[in-house]
Amino acid sequence: MLAQSFVSILPRLSEKEMIETAKIHSIAGELESSAAATLTRPFRAPHHSASHIALIGGGKEAGPGEITLAHNGVLFLDEFPEFQRNVIEALRQPMESGKVIVSRAAGSFNYPARFILVATKNPCPCGWYRSDQRECVCAMTQIINYQKKISGPIADRIDIHIEAQKVDYERLASPDEEARSMAIRKRVERARASQEKRFQKEKSAHTNARMSPRQIKAYCPLDKESQQTLKNAVESLKLSARAYHKIIKIARTIADLEESENIGFNHIAEAIQYQPRG
Template identity: 50%
Template structure:
C-alpha cells in the first residue's frame, strides 16, 4: 500500500515542502531514498522503538520510502514523525484520508515522545502558503509555529496523540496565541538602562545619533571607561521592533534552534557579543550544511565586537561586504543561500596594547609606535565602513560617586523614535531603506544637499583629514541623522561640523 505524508526542509531561512512516499510490499527490508543524511537513515531504529513502546507494530515487510524532491538533500531527525505516520498508514494501522491536510514534523524518542525541531516558524509559513490546513509538531515548538495566522497548529507531546488526532479519536483544539497582544505587551520590557551610566554625556549623545540613524560605531578608550556598559545599553534606546522585523529575526533564530520554547516571537532586538576567538565561518555563516552566523543572528539588532584588534584579521575582513549590502551570500557547488544581516556594528578597543592613550605625563602610557601597530590590526577599508569613531576618557571620581542619575533610556528612545519616524516618511516609497545608514549613493545625493557654507566646511575637512570617498558619504549620512534629531529639514553647518568630529581615526595625530 502506498501513502503520502508531508514534511518540510529548511534551506537558509526558507522552507520547502517535502513529500514522504511510503510503500509497503511483500518481502523484508527497509529502503530509504531521496538524499537523506545519516540522521534520517538512522530513523528506522528510533521509529521502531517508538512504535513498539507506544503499543503499535513496526511491520516486518519490505518498506520503501522516497523523500521527494529526490535531488534535494534532507538533513536532521525532524522527519521521524512523518516517516512513522507514513509507515503506520501504509501498514493499515490507521486511516490515511486526512494526511494530505497536514505538514508533520518531529523527532521521536524511543518511548514515543516528541523532541523539538529547528525551523518551525519558516515551516509553518510555507505550510500556509502551500495551502495545508494544519501543522502537527512537538509541543515545545507550538508557540513558535502558532505565530502564523490562518494555520491550525497542533502541538503534541507523543506519537500516540498524533495518531489519535489523525484517526479522529481525539478532538484536540489547535493552539491559539494572540501574538499581537503578547508582542506589544512585551516589546518595552528592558532590564538595562542608560541611567546606570555615570558621566560620559558626550558619548551618550553619540550613541543616540547611532541609534537614530542605524549607524555603525567604534568606541576607543582605556579599560574601565564604560565601553562595554554603553554598548550593552544601546538596544534599550533603539525603537521597538515592528511585527515584521520580529518575524524576520525569529525565523533566523528558529533555523538554528535558539528560540525559547515559552515564547512565540522574539520581542527584543538581538544583542550578540561573540568572543574574539570566533572563526570567520561562525561570524558570517557557512559550514558543510550552511547555518546563519553571528552577523545574521544580529539581524535587526546589534553586533558587539569587544576588543576589535584582538579578532583575527581574516575574520574582520569577511564583514566588509555584509556591512555594505546588509545580507550575506554563501555559495556552495550545488546551491547558494542568502541570509539577511542588517545589523548595527558596535566595536570597542583600547588605544594601545597596554590599554592607554599616549600621554607623556603618565608612566603607563603607550608609545606612538605601539599605538599605531595596535591600530594597524584593523584595516582602513573596515574602519571606513564605521560611521562614528568615538574616544572615551575615564570617568572622574566626582561623577562616579555622585548621586545624580543620568537620563533614562526611555527618554532617549523617544527622541530616537521621532527621528526614525521622520526617516520612515522620507523613505516610504523605498522598499529596502528605512533609516539613514541604509541610504545608497543616489539617495545621499538626493536627501543630503548642502548649502555653500556646509560645502566649504566639508571640503576643508576632506583636504586636511585626507578622507576617502566612503568617509565623505558617511559624514553626510551622520549629518542627516543629526539634522533629523534636531527636527531640521536642512543639513546646517553645525550638523556637518558635529559629524566631522566623530571621525577620530581619520585625524592625523589623534593618538597623542
C-alpha cells in the same frame, strides 16, 4: 556595559523585524520558548577568539553566523583588533550590503546581516597610550602594529569613531540613567518616524543609513557654508567618497534628532568630528 545599554535606546522592533528575527533564530535553533525573545533587538557579543565560521556563518550545514543572528540588532566586538585578521576583513561585504552569502558544496545561502556594529579597541596593547593617568609601557613599534590591525577599508566602513573618556563615579552610581535612556529612546523613535515619512516612496531605503548617492542628493541639500566646510574636511583629511557620503548621512541623522527640517552647518561640523584621524 555601555554597549549592552545601547540596545535600550534603539527603536522598538517593527512587526516585520520581529518576524525576520524569529525566523533567523529558529533556523539557528536558538529561538526561545518565550515569545518575548523576539520582541527585543538582538545583542550578540562573540569572543575575540571566534572563528570565521562562527562570525560569518558556514560549517557543515552552512548555518548563519553571529552577524546574521545580530540582524536588526547590535553586534558588539570587544577588543576588535584581537579578532583574527581574516575574520575582521570578512566583515567588509556584510557591512556594505547588509547580507552575507555562504557558499558550500550543497549550494549557496543568502542570509540577512543588517546590524549595528559596536566595536572597541585600546589605543595600544597596554591600554595607556596618551593617558594622563598612567604611563604607557609599549614600544612605538608595538603601538603602530597594534593600530594597523584594523585596516583602512574596515575603519572607513565604521560611521562613527569616538574616543571614550573615563566615566566619573557619580555618573556610574546615578539612579537617573534609566530615565535618561527612556528619554533618548523617544528622541530616536521620533527621528526614525521622520525618516520613514521621508522615504515612504522609496523601496531601497527607509532610514538615513541606507541612502544611495542619488537619494543623498535628493534628500540632503546643503547650504554654501556646509558645502565649503565639507569640502575643506575632504581635502584636509583625505577622505574617501564613502566617507563623504557617510558624513552627510550622519549630519542628516543629527538634524533628525534635533527635529530640524534642514541640515545646518553645525550638523555637518559635528558629523566631521566623528571621522577617524588616523
